[in-house]
Amino acid sequence: VQLQAFGGGLVQTGDSRRLSCVASGQFFKQYTLAWFRQAPGKGREFAAAIRYGTSATYYSDSVKGRFAISRYNAKKTVYLQMDSLQPEDTAIYYCAAASWLHDYYYSTERYYNFWGQGTLVTVSS
Helix, strand or coil: CEEEEECCEEEECCCCEEEEEEEECCCHHHEEEEEEEECCCCCEEEEEEECCCCCCEEECCCCCCCEEEEEEHHHCEEEEEECCCCHHHCEEEEEEEEECCCHHHCCCHHHCCEECCCEEEEEEC
């Protein structure tokens, strides 16, 4: 599976932005898909994930209530709708995929074996 992320850019505090990640390859439906992010000078952290099958969603505390992850299997695309953006949301956002991932590991970076190239979101105050 190859992943390509789109949608980053410069926004103002309080704005919304939607990121997209398009996959190529087969068996998209069997993947748990996630968004991780890396702020300047910090390590990469989990933001959101959506499970294969049930499409159950999971969020980090820092984005819960403001971000929404969704998937459209027919288009092999995962989205991240980001609302009420804050300067601390400034980061490179990476999409990731893991096949048949156990729910326990949805936020664990090392279990994702496919990664997109990242897209930069900058939130200006």
